[in-house]
Amino acid sequence: MSPLLAALPSLLGTDDPLFNGGVDxxxxxxxxxxxxxxxxxxxxxxxxxxxFERKVISDMQSRIGPNRAGPFGIMQTLADGLKLFFKxxxxxxRADRIxxxxxxxxxxxxxxxxxxxVPIGGEVTIAHHTFxxxxxxxxxxxxxxxxxxxxxxYGVMLAGWSSGSKYPLLGSVRASAQMISxxxxxxxxxxxxxxxxxxxxxxxxxxxxxxxxxxxxxxRLGIIPFVIFFxxxxxxxxxxxxxxxxxxxxxVGGFVTEYSSIRFALFFLSEFMNTITMSAITVTLFFxxxxxxxxxxxxxQWLWPILWFLGKTIVFLFVFVWLRAALPRLRYDQLMDLGWxxxxxxxxxxxxxxxxxxxxxxxGLAMTATVVVASVLITRSFLIGSEREETRAxxxxxxxxxxxxxxxxxxxxxxxxxxxxxxxxDA
Amino acid sequence: xxxxxxxxxxxxxxxxxxxxxDWGTFVVAAAIVLSGAxxxxxxxxxxxxxxxxxxxxxxxxxxxxxxxxxxLAAVQVIVYAGAIVxxxxxxxxxxxxxxxxxxATEPLRGQRPLAVALVALGVTGLLLLGEVxxxxxxxxxxxxxxxSSTSNVAQLxxxxxTTYLFPFEVTSALLVIAVVGAVALARRPPAxxxxxxxxxxxxxxxxxxxxxxxxxxxx
Numbered sequence: 001m002s003p004l005l006a007a008l009p010s011l012l013g014t015d016d017p018l019f020n021g022g023v024d025x026x027x028x029x030x031x032x033x034x035x036x037x038x039x040x041x042x043x044x045x046x047x048x049x050x051x052f053e054r055k056v057i058s059d060m061q062s063r064i065g066p067n068r069a070g071p072f073g074i075m076q077t078l079a080d081g082l083k084l085f086f087k088x089x090x091x092x093x094r095a096d097r098i099x100x101x102x103x104x105x106x107x108x109x110x111x112x113x114x115x116x117x118v119p120i121g122g123e124v125t126i127a128h129h130t131f132x133x134x135x136x137x138x139x140x141x142x143x144x145x146x147x148x149x150x151x152x153x154y155g156v157m158l159a160g161w162s163s164g165s166k167y168p169l170l171g172s173v174r175a176s177a178q179m180i181s182x183x184x185x186x187x188x189x190x191x192x193x194x195x196x197x198x199x200x201x202x203x204x205x206x207x208x209x210x211x212x213x214x215x216x217x218x219x220r221l222g223i224i225p226f227v228i229f230f231x232x233x234x235x236x237x238x239x240x241x242x243x244x245x246x247x248x249x250x251x252v253g254g255f256v257t258e259y260s261s262i263r264f265a266l267f268f269l270s271e272f273m274n275t276i277t278m279s280a281i282t283v284t285l286f287f288x289x290x291x292x293x294x295x296x297x298x299x300x301q302w303l304w305p306i307l308w309f310l311g312k313t314i315v316f317l318f319v320f321v322w323l324r325a326a327l328p329r330l331r332y333d334q335l336m337d338l339g340w341x342x343x344x345x346x347x348x349x350x351x352x353x354x355x356x357x358x359x360x361x362x363x364g365l366a367m368t369a370t371v372v373v374a375s376v377l378i379t380r381s382f383l384i385g386s387e388r389e390e391t392r393a394x395x396x397x398x399x400x401x402x403x404x405x406x407x408x409x410x411x412x413x414x415x416x417x418x419x420x421x422x423x424x425x426d427a
Numbered sequence: 428x429x430x431x432x433x434x435x436x437x438x439x440x441x442x443x444x445x446x447x448x449d450w451g452t453f454v455v456a457a458a459i460v461l462s463g464a465x466x467x468x469x470x471x472x473x474x475x476x477x478x479x480x481x482x483x484x485x486x487x488x489x490x491x492x493x494x495x496x497x498x499l500a501a502v503q504v505i506v507y508a509g510a511i512v513x514x515x516x517x518x519x520x521x522x523x524x525x526x527x528x529x530x531a532t533e534p535l536r537g538q539r540p541l542a543v544a545l546v547a548l549g550v551t552g553l554l555l556l557g558e559v560x561x562x563x564x565x566x567x568x569x570x571x572x573x574x575s576s577t578s579n580v581a582q583l584x585x586x587x588x589t590t591y592l593f594p595f596e597v598t599s600a601l602l603v604i605a606v607v608g609a610v611a612l613a614r615r616p617p618a619x620x621x622x623x624x625x626x627x628x629x630x631x632x633x634x635x636x637x638x639x640x641x642x643x644x645x646x
Contacts, residue, residue, distance in 0.1 A: 099474070099475075099478070138497060139498075139580070140497035140498060140501040143497075143498070143501035143505065144501060146501070146505050146509075147504040147505050147508075147509065150505050150508070150509025150510065150513075151504065151508065151509060153509070153513055154481070154513070157513065157516060157517075157520075158474075158478075161516075169520065172520065173517065173520055173521060176516065176517045176520075177517065179513075180510060180513060180514070183510070187505075200498075200580060
């Protein structure tokens with residue numbers, strides 16, 4: 001053994017928070033191999049995912065799709081990637097040079113890192129070292145995913161802003177509003193999973209769902225949180241029908257309009273990588289991760305969890321593609337409406353009910369009753385309020401006073417034909 | 428700076444592991460925090476300032492991990508870097524103030540020497556307090572020690588929902604009040620769709636979107 005490797009444990013310290021337990025050079029080597037394998041597997045699966053999406057979409061639209069490069073056109077992505085590499089790399093004159101170059105990397109690095117916490121398989125023993133088939137299992141666990149997905153917003157936002165032209169800027173303003181809106185509902189459903197598991201780490205979340213089908217969180221939590229979560233992650237990844245950020249029919253290309261060559265490729269790499277990561281996270285949080293029956297064939301016990309994990313993930317990848325083929329893009333106001341007025345209240349109410357049932361049955365029933373009564377009352381108050389507002393019976397008093405103050409400019413209101421309507425009555 | 432470093436090393440040795448990695452991580456994270464903080468002040472473009480702020484917040488999150496507080500590190504990134512600075516950027520882009528500023532001109536006379544003096548005073552006071560008095564106790568936290576086998580999320584949750592329940596609830600009430608207040612202040616009466624006067628129409632057309640906020644309305 002080389003002296004450098006022998007000195008590694010003392011160099012790394014004994015309780016580096018990123019390695020759980022003691023560290024010797026074998027562990028270090030295993031971690032290194034895991035990183036390389038996950039990196040390679042992710043890149044290859046992105047390549048296959050793009051091919052899969054194009055094939056499935058063309059089947060759904062009665063087209064043939066890519067069929068030239070390789071068998072069934074499976075090498076099409078590789079060919080496209082090579083083509084993009086050799087394209088001219090453009091830098092717009094009015095672009096903010098540093099941020100323009102930085103933005104693609106700000107999207108792709110969180111997309112890579114988020115996959116680190118996904119449990120891919122069960123436990124494996126190599127050279128007397130038992131380790132989990134998962135890149136990292138930090139104590140913050142699933143919060144790491146939320147952190148990474150909130151960092152991913154920066155890449156899209158800054159790409160649009162730094163391009164120095166109008167359509168990308170509109171795209172990035174949309175991106176920031178959309179991602180923040182849906183992050184709230186996403187976080188709320190993750191909280192439900194964490195509540196019922198009692199732990200933040202993804203390994204505990206997966207172990208808590210093992211052995212029985214009705215132990216899966218999607219069923220234990222009652223389907224609704226899973227549906228909210230899935231809608232939220234489609235919005236987070238900017239996939240259709242929530243692709244207002246790119247919206248090629250209204251914004252040319254959205255935030256990527258000014259990008260070309262390898263930087264453009266990086267954006268699409270990270271989008272597909274996010275799709276794969278989010279499918280894997282869905283499987284982890286709601287469908288038991290690598291959990292599934294394994295036939296008793298000797299020396300294959302390590303393989304079955306991986307196969308189950310892959311199979312479940314592919315199902316959700318197909319759903320992503322299916323949504324793209326089946327649904328038209330939402331309008332911006334519909335998007336905000338769905339996020340703030342439907343998903344967030346629904347997930348809040350459901351969270352209360354889940355929290356009640358985690359304590360005991362009676363608390364759960366009491367919470368259910370509270371949520372039902374409260375939602376009926378709030379809906380009624382909203383209805384009455386909007387009715388009166390239409391007939392102008394009530395107006396918010398503070399706003400009204402501001403409205404009539406002469407020193408407050410009123411023409412700054414974005415609605416085009418607003419003039420100060422109540423000037424005569426009140427002043 | 429030296430005192431802070433000493434404090435962190437002391438904290439690390441208190442749990443019995445002051446390793447080279449801890450020390451190196453601290454130096455790198457501190458460098459990131461400080462250079463980000465200086466960048467926020469020095470950068471000419473507001474968007475660059477906001478990005479520097481993100482860098483500082485990241486460095487602080489790394490320092491939290493170094494103190495074995497993963498939960499605070501994650502929340503630091505999710506809440507501050509992921510939500511608050513994104514909102515800053517949203518407002519900066521929306522209002523269109525994202526142009527380079529000439530930082531040679533001072534908006535307020537004598538602002539810069541005053542700022543330097545105040546910062547110097549604050550830092551000296553902090554260092555003096557740390558060295559002279561018992562102001563820094565060297566205890567890792569008030570919620571309990573973080574070196575035990577129980578996760579620090581559980582410890583944090585227990586202390587927030589028992590010992591510090593009242594401040595916690597008051598803070599959340601404060602936030603709700605702030606939100607309601609902001610909505611009440613920002614709300615305008617809904618637009619009435621009537622056939623507008625030709626004069627009014629002229630005025631409205633001369634106000635292109637929200638860019639020109641100082642447009643006066645001629646009655």
